[in-house]
Amino acid sequence: MHTNENIINILREIAKTKTIKPESLKHLSPEAQELIRNLHEDNLVQEALEFSESLNVNENWDKLKLTLTEKETTVTPLWQKAFKYAAILVVLLGLLFVFKQQFAPNESPTQVATDAIELLLEDGSVKTLDSNGNYKIADAQGKVIVNQKDDVLNYNSTSESQKLVYNQLKVPYGKTFNIVLSDGTKVYLNSGTSLKYPVHFINGKNREVFLDGEAYFEVSKDKNHPFIVNANNMNIKVLGTQFNVSSYSDEDETNTVLVEGSVSLTNENSNAPTLLKPGFKGYINKNNPTSIEIEEVDTKIYTEWMNGDVIFRNSIFKDMVKKLARNYNVTIENHYESLNQKRFNASFNRKIESIDDIMVAISEIYPFTYSKTENKIIINP
Numbered sequence: 001m002h003t004n005e006n007i008i009n010i011l012r013e014i015a016k017t018k019t020i021k022p023e024s025l026k027h028l029s030p031e032a033q034e035l036i037r038n039l040h041e042d043n044l045v046q047e048a049l050e051f052s053e054s055l056n057v058n059e060n061w062d063k064l065k066l067t068l069t070e071k072e073t074t075v076t077p078l079w080q081k082a083f084k085y086a087a088i089l090v091v092l093l094g095l096l097f098v099f100k101q102q103f104a105p106n107e108s109p110t111q112v113a114t115d116a117i118e119l120l121l122e123d124g125s126v127k128t129l130d131s132n133g134n135y136k137i138a139d140a141q142g143k144v145i146v147n148q149k150d151d152v153l154n155y156n157s158t159s160e161s162q163k164l165v166y167n168q169l170k171v172p173y174g175k176t177f178n179i180v181l182s183d184g185t186k187v188y189l190n191s192g193t194s195l196k197y198p199v200h201f202i203n204g205k206n207r208e209v210f211l212d213g214e215a216y217f218e219v220s221k222d223k224n225h226p227f228i229v230n231a232n233n234m235n236i237k238v239l240g241t242q243f244n245v246s247s248y249s250d251e252d253e254t255n256t257v258l259v260e261g262s263v264s265l266t267n268e269n270s271n272a273p274t275l276l277k278p279g280f281k282g283y284i285n286k287n288n289p290t291s292i293e294i295e296e297v298d299t300k301i302y303t304e305w306m307n308g309d310v311i312f313r314n315s316i317f318k319d320m321v322k323k324l325a326r327n328y329n330v331t332i333e334n335h336y337e338s339l340n341q342k343r344f345n346a347s348f349n350r351k352i353e354s355i356d357d358i359m360v361a362i363s364e365i366y367p368f369t370y371s372k373t374e375n376k377i378i379i380n381p
Helices: 003-017 029-039 044-054 059-072 075-081 081-102 301-308 316-328 337-341 355-365
Strands: 117-120 124-129 133-140 144-149 150-157 166-170 177-179 186-189 193-198 207-218 227-231 234-238 244-247 253-260 263-266 274-276 280-285 293-296 309-316 331-332 343-349 369-373 378-380
Touching: 003 029, 003 044, 003 075, 029 044, 029 280, 044 343, 075 166, 075 337, 124 301, 144 227, 186 193, 207 301, 227 244, 234 253, 244 301, 253 301, 274 280, 309 316, 316 337, 316 343, 316 355, 331 337, 355 369
Parallel strands: 150 177, 207 227, 331 378
Antiparallel strands: 117 124, 117 166, 133 144, 144 150, 166 193, 177 186, 186 207, 193 207, 207 244, 227 234, 234 263, 244 253, 253 280, 263 274, 280 293, 309 343, 369 378
16 A cells, blocks of 8 residues: 555544554654644644545646645745644645655665755754754754754753654765764764654653664663654664664664663564663564564674774675665666675775775676766676
């Protein structure tokens, strides 16, 4: 079932029962979950349904895009003038997210992403960040919420607001970035990663963030407020510890590697939490997500990316290509089919070795030729 069909069915259920069932949102992206919660809180579920169900998307897509384009140009004035119209606008823009899933062109998992680090603020505005930046970022009311120094965002912890307000940081291919959350938790984001998190955690509520990609967490201890990482089909719950989570949408596995402390892992099929010890990995295979598997690992293999290392252990080339594409911000097109299943043990450092260095090193093991034009690499037998 397409994402848009899922959302519309969930909206119908909410309109009928007047409540949201948490389990119905598990398979949706953080953005889609937020959209549904906002519609429910603002009593706009019925309006959203009427709007979506009045359209034959295939026949009226051009008309829909035109309508949304016209609305987008007036976001700020409408928001300042009247909440009612701004709320309707939120519905329209949210539905743009829903419908675009069906009509977005199919993309290669190794396609080059934009090279801008983006911070999405609660008012919908987007800040483009420079890794060498040194400045303050304010919210719509002009209040400073975060300070940036080089490649670290540091959130202030003085807010007394009792409303959860989210920011989202998107790190493109070829770059990394770090965040210090309002509770002091440090998060290191790898290439091609998105993290959604509260600007300020609320007293009495869990500390909850949403991850798509890979990140290393150093969680500040707070026994009264568990820290929860939602990583697609795995939830990681901790009080204070250090661990790595990898959950890329184009990878078959979602995994958590524990370095220090303890964590509990759950998914929708869990009858009870799975406890993880330091030096172990808990993982779910997305093709058969019936249980959480545990194995002992060398944690450095999963955490040295923070030092620029790109490590492969018994990795097939097809999976290596995805990781290299993210780390070097390149598109890799492989025309040497039999190479895809070849296995490699290798270590590179992206701060020292170029993608050309890596292509040459691999071709010395399994000979092939390649050409490189700008950020695109084509491999041939």
